[in-house]
Amino acid sequence: MNSMDEMIRQYVYPVARSAKFSRRGRRFQRVSDRGDSAILEISVQHVDPNRFVFDVICWIVPATRWSWLRRNETQVKIPDSSGAIATFLVIPPDEFAHAPNEEMPFRSRWAFDDGGIESCGQVLRRMIEVESIPCMVRLLDRVILLSELRNPESEILRLCGLNVCEILLRVDDGSVEEVEGLLAAGEEGGTFPKFLTWARERLAERVLPS
Template identity: 40%
Template sequence: MNPLDMLIRQYAAPVMKAAGFTKKGRKFRLTAPNGDCALLEFDTHAVDPEKFVFDVTFFMVPLSHWEFTYRQYRQSDEMHAPDASGALARCPVMPPPDVAWWPDEGMPFRSRWAFSEPETRDVCGQRLARVLADEAIPRVVRLLDRRALLEEILTAPDGDLMRIRSRRMTEIILRIDDDPVADLTALLDGTEVNDWDKPIIIWARERLSQRAAEE
């Protein structure tokens, strides 16, 4: 077995499973009752012949953003389960300095974990399990609440929780299913629209029309 897969199986998988995540390969998934997903993924970097270098990143995928991103497949069998391509925000799980590839560098290099096989694999795995259990998992679970996610996206320092959309589009996507229709309509009416954001506005108005009809 690949040493990184051994590390994931021995150290990451148990804490992720205990938190309710399911595993497929090097990816973990937690789905909220409303369909929103939190994903944790491992990605490798072939940058050091003497070490295994990898990133650990979590992705927040609200179902509303996923359905906007893949709206052309909404009523077809091609609409697959949410994945990182529909993330609205992402955040690296930062390694402690002693298991970081370049601990004194800035982003994106500072987020890379590293270990030598077999000398430091166990140390790296132990550090990873602790960071996941004590920091990353509690944060991810909390951010499955859309209001908590919106607040943190709008206030997080640069380089921490990285949003994919503009602040206003993020707000619309995260409020679209829960806030009063009248409030959201006023928000849309007061939004300056550029060509990049126009599809979201059109989609949001259609979604609000459906909500109004159902209510």
């Protein structure tokens, strides 16, 4: 086991596990009752021969987005970050930043050498335990997530157009009239027609008699 994986094992995994995140390598994932995923991912950057350099990235993947992206596939796949509509980075303090004086995205990179596993790991553990994981768990609530994505001052980065996000987060439980209005606005705004067709079909499933 290299020092990077040892740091994850000692300092990230216990916190993620206690918050009901499952582990797959350097990725930790929690799935809500409705199938939405919060993902915390350690992304290693091979840019420094003397230190371990990595990003800590948080993603939110609604089940609706994953269903849309995988609509033509018959094999069920576990959601991953390719289906995210929102993301944010866990930014290191200066002492553990690979390039503390650089602009983003380089400022986001964490770094430690072989002698710094414990000190870096403790800081990372505290940050994800107190800030990042609670934030991701809150964002699994679609109402809260949509509010963040509507807020131009939010630190959460939106990865889709706002109309698409509104449809994805409202199609399952928003009022039919409300969702139809979003779909009409999408047509006027040039939203991808196949996506609108998919959303209409999903909406129709809610209102058809059983």
